[in-house]
Amino acid sequence: RKEVEQDPGPFNVPEGATVAFNCTYSNSASQSFFWYRQDCRKEPKLLMSVYSSGNEDGRFTAQLNRASQYISLLIRDSKLSDSATYLCVVTYNQGGKLIFGQGTELSVKP
């Protein structure tokens, strides 16, 4: 079993749709959680950190359920520019290595 598993993609949605990505992690000692965005043939960039209380940044909402070892990302009112691969990331210890999921590809169509 992979340490971090994401919904298999791709997700193809129309503009304006709401889309949700799910991610599960296997190590209960995981401490920090992130969503990164990666455009085609580019480097990953931090989209948002994920906090236990849940957090929102504009159209993006991230949630964490430690009991179920599950993270989610919700994108409301999808834009064409949201098309990318979304990577779920967890860390186990401060300053240590990040564990990446395989990514979920999103394609937003006009």
Next chain:
Amino acid sequence: DGGITQSPKYLFRKEGQNVTLSCEQNLNHDAMYWYRQDPGQGLRLIYYSQIVNDFQKGDIAEGYSVSREKKESFPLTVTSAQKNPTAFYLCASMGGQGGETQYFGPGTRLLVL
């Protein structure tokens, strides 16, 4: 501008050849990382360094070597022992005000001729 630079953008390797990928950062970060990404897959950690003159193997270190003689630089050598080196190589750094956020360079695409 502060950031991470990687060079070259594209690199071609002949069979049996060692090649070195450059990674430089001027963010004053202590920790630096090398990842490999294959098509349709997530990032896999090759090596990481949390401080100058010290580094640790990641999950797929075989066939690779690194050095960390300066805080700003963390070069990766892909040796001839790495039998399947074709991939997208990403360098990242972390520290300072960014906390646990890793910032990535633009990557180097390595192709075997």
